[in-house]
Amino acid sequence: MREKTDVLIVGGGIVGAATAYHLARQGVPTVLLEAETLAWGATGRNLGFIWVHTRKVGPELDLVMATRTGIDQLVGELDADVELQTNGGLVFFQDERQAPVMRELVEQRNANGVPMTLLSGDEARELVPLLPPAVLGATYCPLDTQVEPTLWVQAFAGAARRLGAQIREGVRVERLLREGDRIVGVATDAGEIEARDVVLAAGGWAPELAATAGLELPIHPMRLQIVQTLPMPRETRHIVYGSNALKQYSTFQDLPSFDDSLFVNEVEWRHDMLLLEGLSQKADGSYLLGCAMDYPGFVWDADLRGVSLINEVFMEHIPRLREAGFAKAWAGILPFTVDNLPIVDRMPGVDGLIVAAGHVFGNGSGPTSGQLVASMVTGEAPVISLEPFRAARDGLQLTADSSVW
Ligand SMILES: Cc1cc2nc3c(=O)[nH]c(=O)nc-3n(C[C@H](O)[C@H](O)[C@H](O)COP(=O)(O)OP(=O)(O)OC[C@H]3O[C@@H](n4cnc5c(N)ncnc54)[C@H](O)[C@@H]3O)c2cc1C
Known part of the structure; x- marks a missing residue:
């Protein structure tokens, strides 16, 4: 039977x-x-991002907002601690030439009904003290949310x-x-x-x-890799992208003032791999640093190239992470449709x-x-x-x- x-x-x-x-x-x-x-x-x-910032208007945004809108109530119904943080997310930039397109992103998103502001470097550091003086500003979306996945x-x-x-x-x-x-x-x-x-x-x-x-x-496989640090002082309660990550998003690429050459890092060229430069801090204080991206097929192992790319870019852009201890690295397959x-x-x-x-x-x-x-x-x-x-x-x-x- x-x-x-x-x-x-x-x-x-x-x-x-x-x-x-x-x-x-x-x-x-x-x-x-x-x-x-x-x-x-x-x-x-x-990484635990529930990312609204660059979601395309239409079904993509609708899918996320149907969850994001009632998330406090949903978590209450589930009756479990998911390390929910509804403080919003930032995309920081360090090159003055990137400022016009970041400004344009904020204007376009607000026009599309996604609330967003452009922060100065000081305002960004106030929210995320980990960011260095070299950060000139950041886009900020209050709807971005973090969970422990x-x-x-x-x-x-x-x-x-x-x-x-x-x-x-x-x-x-x-x-x-x-x-x-x-x-x-x-x-x-x-x-x-x-x-x-x-x-x-x-x-x-x-x-x-x-x-x-x-x-x-x-449905196709994309490999993403992550490095986890040992615990550091707990201070980052926002999800954070570096501006180079934005070239992965068509909402950004399609902006009239977008220029590809301003959003590619020399380290990406050297390793022949792109970095979706994002970080989040977990409740235990460890940072998740990601994500090296490539398409080797259905491969679930991290490799030295991906780990090097992540470490080199983060140590350059956020020097305080040079003090971070290494905990582990891993890869996962993100399934995508075209x-x-x-x-x-x-x-x-x-x-x-x-x-x-x-x-x-x-x-x-x-x-x-x-x-x-x-x-x-x-x-x-x-x-x-x-x-x-x-x-x-x-x-x-x-x-x-x-x-x-
Ligand atoms: C490194 C990385 C970072 C990412 N960052 C983010 C992020 O910050 N925010 C975000 O929204 N998305 C992120 N994503 C994408 C996100 O993880 C996926 O969209 C999501 O996890 C897909 O969920 P799923 O349930 O479809 O698949 P999965 O989580 O992969 O679940 C599928 C499950 O099926 C099980 N399974 C497989 N075969 C069988 C079988 N034969 N029998 C029984 N069980 C089986 C597997 O063990 C697995 O647990 C990231 C992905 C990766 C890899």
Whole structure:
């Protein structure tokens, strides 16, 4: 006899855990299977940013704001400490020639309804004393938020459990069970489970699992690396980007005064790798410094090139970090689609399979996707339109070598 459930979720990252929570809230019998431990994948390896600053107006911003707007209440409902900090985020700059485009960013974002101010160097240092005198100014968005991503996942999973969902760690899904045009469940290393709906929330692993049922997903791997310092005095309560990180965002690249050559660091050239220069300080005082970015395939190991790039740029831009002790470094796979929006949809061509994968900025978008999946299952009205996240939307590609957000 096969075990049976209404909904079977594959993956215990932020997307799977949030989906389990929203389904359990609606009383839907739900089982979540995680091959390793909760947050073992990209979520537990990330910087903890819920970044609004440069999100594109439209579905991208809507996805994040649906979570950001009610975040205090949500965290209250989850009844867990997620090290939430709603103090906002900064992008600092150190080159006078960058000032005009930073000013233009602030004007454009305010015109688009994203509140933002341009801080002087002194104002930026008042918020983030770690920043050196060489910082000339910073853009500041009060909506940027920080969570501790492993706690974020555990909070959703814990609340889901209390509401009756079964959350099982250490159970690997080996393949989707397909009978004709229907996905009827999954085969795991602990036996088969039948489900009315299977939710594929396996992040970067989603394409290989879809392939076990003969299905293709246009989701691609980008490797990001992080260095963690030993604990330092606790003083940084904002999330921080260096201006060079902005070239990864099309809202910034598309500004008339953007000039590529002003936002590339010599160290990036030397290492032939780009740096998404961002930092956050955890409650234990350690800093997470990231993120070296490249596309070597499905590679989960950090390398010396990435670690050197991170260390060299941060020691140059924030000299106080030269005093920092080294704790560890790691890599994670950020799954992306070419339009940077996740796929949150019933898979065309088969019944019984919902895909919720391809999240570039999952800390903010993942909880919203969880809500969207729950509404697909229960038939309730979705919190935002599902159309932009359709699996069969125009433009998605089965191969991609790089990505700009
Ligand atoms: C270094 C780094 C920094 C980042 N920084 C940020 C940031 O600051 N803010 C932000 O919003 N986003 C950030 N991201 C992106 C963010 O981490 C992802 O968008 C998000 O984690 C995706 O969540 P997910 O639940 O889809 O995937 P994951 O967190 O990867 O979860 C998928 C889970 O599925 C499990 N799984 C895989 N195969 C199976 C199987 N066969 N059976 C059962 N379980 C399986 C995995 O073990 C994993 O736990 C960053 C990513 C990286 C790598």
